[in-house]
Amino acid sequence: MLQNNIQIFIWCLSLVSTTFAIECLPYPVASVCKIEYVSYNPGDGITFPKGYQQFIIKSSVSTKKGYSKVATMDPDLYEAMHRPSSIEMIGVALRTIALPSELLLGDFTGNWIASVDTSSAENYKITYLDLSSNTLDDMHFVKRLVNLEFLSLRTNRIKTIPALVLNTLTKLKYLYLQYNHFTTIPWNDIPSSLIHLDCSHSVVRSVEFANISLPSLEYLNLQYNFIPSINVSDLIQATPQLKEAHLFNVDIDWPRMGEIMSELASKNISYSNYYDGCPFDGNYTIKLGRCYRRRRQKPPADVGIDKKAVMVSIVAVGSGVLFVYIMLIACRRMKQLRWF
Ligand SMILES: *[C@@H]1O[C@H](CO)[C@@H](O)[C@H](O)[C@H]1NC(C)=O
Numbered sequence: 001m002l003q004n005n006i007q008i009f010i011w012c013l014s015l016v017s018t019t020f021a022i023e024c025l026p027y028p029v030a031s032v033c034k035i036e037y038v039s040y041n042p043g044d045g046i047t048f049p050k051g052y053q054q055f056i057i058k059s060s061v062s063t064k065k066g067y068s069k070v071a072t073m074d075p076d077l078y079e080a081m082h083r084p085s086s087i088e089m090i091g092v093a094l095r096t097i098a099l100p101s102e103l104l105l106g107d108f109t110g111n112w113i114a115s116v117d118t119s120s121a122e123n124y125k126i127t128y129l130d131l132s133s134n135t136l137d138d139m140h141f142v143k144r145l146v147n148l149e150f151l152s153l154r155t156n157r158i159k160t161i162p163a164l165v166l167n168t169l170t171k172l173k174y175l176y177l178q179y180n181h182f183t184t185i186p187w188n189d190i191p192s193s194l195i196h197l198d199c200s201h202s203v204v205r206s207v208e209f210a211n212i213s214l215p216s217l218e219y220l221n222l223q224y225n226f227i228p229s230i231n232v233s234d235l236i237q238a239t240p241q242l243k244e245a246h247l248f249n250v251d252i253d254w255p256r257m258g259e260i261m262s263e264l265a266s267k268n269i270s271y272s273n274y275y276d277g278c279p280f281d282g283n284y285t286i287k288l289g290r291c292y293r294r295r296r297q298k299p300p301a302d303v304g305i306d307k308k309a310v311m312v313s314i315v316a317v318g319s320g321v322l323f324v325y326i327m328l329i330a331c332r333r334m335k336q337l338r339w340f
Pocket residue numbers: 208210211
C-alpha cells in the first residue's frame with residue numbers, strides 16, 4: 001500500500017518536472033520568444049507559449065538546472081512550439097533534426113547533430129540554415145532545400161561534397177563549407193546565384209577554373225587547403241564579379257604567390273596579404289603564411305691565413321707538446337718508484 005503511494009507520488013513528481021511551464025524572457029520583439037532553459041527527450045510532454053513566430057534557445061549556465069538539453073528536433077517538438085517559422089537552438093546538445101517543411105529559418109549552431117532528415121516533404125521552404133559546428137559527415141540532405149539562400153556547414157566532418165546536390169539550390173547566395181575534410185569541389189554544381197563561397201581550411205588538393213562559370217561570385221576563400229597551383233586568369237574568366245579572393249596555400253611557392261597577388265591587384269580584386277611588411281627581396285621568407293627575416297648569411301671564409309687562426313693553432317700545438325712532455329716526466333718518475 002505504502003509502496004503504491006510512493007510510486008504514484010514519484011510518477012506525479014516526474015509529470016510535474018517534465019511539464020514545467022516554459023516562459024519567454026523579456027524581449028523587445030513581440031513575435032520572438034527567448035527561452036533560458038529547455039529539456040526535451042522524445043515522448044516528453046512539453047508545451048511552449050502560444051503566439052510566437054520565432055523561438056530562440058541559447059544555452060546559459062545561469063540557471064540551476066544548467067545547460068538546456070534538446071535531444072532531438074522532431075515533429076512533436078515542432079507541434080509543441082505551435083509551428084513557428086524560425087527556430088534558433090544553439091548549444092543545446094541536439095543530435096538529430098527532422099526538418100519541418102514550413103520552417104523558414106533554422107540556426108542549430110554548436111550542437112552534436114550527426115543527421116538531418118529532409119525526407120518528409122518534396123520541397124522545403126527554408127531559406128536560411130546554419131549547421132555550423134556539428135558532427136555531420138554527409139550533406140545529401142541539402143538537395144531538397146531548394147529555397148536556401150544561406151547555408152553554413154562550417155566546422156563539420158564532411159569528407160565529400162557529393163555531385164548533383166548543390167546544383168539543385170538555385171537560389172543559394174552564401175555557402176560556408178570551411179573546416180571540413182573534403183578534397184575536391186564540384187565547380188560545375190555551384191549554382192550561378194552564388195555570391196559568397198568559403199571553402200578554406202579543408203583538404204582540397206586541386207582546383208580547375210577552365211570552362212566553369214560563376215557569374216555572381218564576389219567572394220572566394222580557398223586558403224589553407226593543399227592546392228599546389230591556381231590559374232588566376234582562368235579564375236578571373238570564370239568569375240566576372242569577383243571582388244575578394246583569399247588563395248594562400250602552403251603548397252604554392254612564395255614567388256608564385258607573389259605573382260597571384262599582383263594578378264589579383266591588377267584586376268582590383270582584394271586579398272589578404274600575408275606578405276605585408278615582408279618585401280620580396282632575399283632577406284625575407286614566408287613559412288606557413290608568416291613572414292620571417294632570413295638569418296644573415298655568414299661572409300665566405302677568407303682564403304688567406306687569418307691571424308686569429310694562426311694564434312689559435314700556435315696555442316693548441318703548444319699546449320699539446322706541453323701535455324706530452326708532462327706525461328713523459330710522470331712516467332719516468334713512476335718507473336723510478338717501480339710502480340710498473
Ligand atoms: C575546356 O573546353 C574546351 C572546349 O570545349 C576543351 O578543349 C578543353 O579541354 C576544356 N578544358 C578543361 C580543362 O576542361
